Amino acid sequence: GDTYWQRELREQFPILTADPELAYLDSAATSQKPRAVLEAVQTYLTTSNANAGRGTYPWANRTTHLVESTRERVKEFLRDPEPERSAVHFTSGTTEGLRTVARDWLVPYLGDGDEILVPFADHRAQLDPWLEARRLLAERGIDIRVRALPYQEASGDYDHRALGDLVGPRTRFVAATHVHHVYGGDMNVHRIREAVGPEVPICLDAAQSIGHLPVHLDDPALDVDFVVFSGHKAMALPGTGAVWARNARGPLFRPEGWQGTPNTVGIVSLRAALDWLHAAGPDRIARWTSGLATRLTDRLRHLGPYEILGCPSSLAADSALPASQRRHGIVTFRHRDIPSDDLGFILYSHGFMVRADSLCQAGAGERDGSVRVSLHVYNTEEEIDRLLTVLASLT
């Protein structure tokens, strides 16, 4: 069953097995790395390290091949139905990826009077690039309007009805998040597509969904034009990420070419990470982490001094919901009397590594005081139960 499967996977993470007293609960910030990824990097550096895209000797050729074939691996992993009509561009993470889409594609694409819809209460990396695009355009005398894609706490999703009212003939672009990095809910992208119609490009921030649940472009419910993600949150090394861009709809977006030295080691790690995740099975991973989130919220919502933030506390627990509408391994909460940084210290004194400061949420201001528990496939029911025992002792 799943428990045996999960135990086998967990044992492949050396950092986690070194000290069983420690529980890593901060995977939304970055993931731990399985042995297969560490070994792929080691093998590459000890057998073929060279620069890519130049040279005619075997190490350089092999490096070039690794980089180029990783673009194809990204497309395969995303089940890209038209790989010959898309591009994969490597970045250092989601922040750089979204900035690249904004500067290199969106700015030249927009004209005076156009409108774009972007989230104002998601990760800051999902707001700043679009505001910067507006500024760059304004410097050229082109005025665009940036409108808020509204979030709705009651559903833990965007407010699709309000969205419908915001869409008009000048709507040229939508940016959306797949899984919210504070609330953990799945932001049903197909409802956005329904609201904006088939022609408006959608850019998806998949930082919290890649590696956590299926992100499959052959699924009609995921009809998007850009997928931006961080490799380092999906088992690859820090400083890795990618933008997948559909070129079929007209907007043309090219890979970065060979002007500079790419992050070859990071790209090698990304390839190994995607292979690992594919073998583990994103649907099975989603079931595991949603199950852990349910275990946590089911008890936590009955513990008096705690408040679960941002979306219905029952979201994870509702097993009638399809997997795509559940909470995905992220639970953010507050204690009525204990400030979040103190709560973070208390939890670490018991071995729990959680996020207990700013969550980089746009517009959060001083509300930004909470503790986030974020999970991946290596986390266990036993860790959740131990955490609940400590949390319950603080009431």
Ligand code: PMP
């Ligand atoms: N978007 C979301 C939804 C995120 O969760 C994060 C990371 N917390 C980012 C963007 C930024 O990712 P990176 O740090 O890899 O650039």
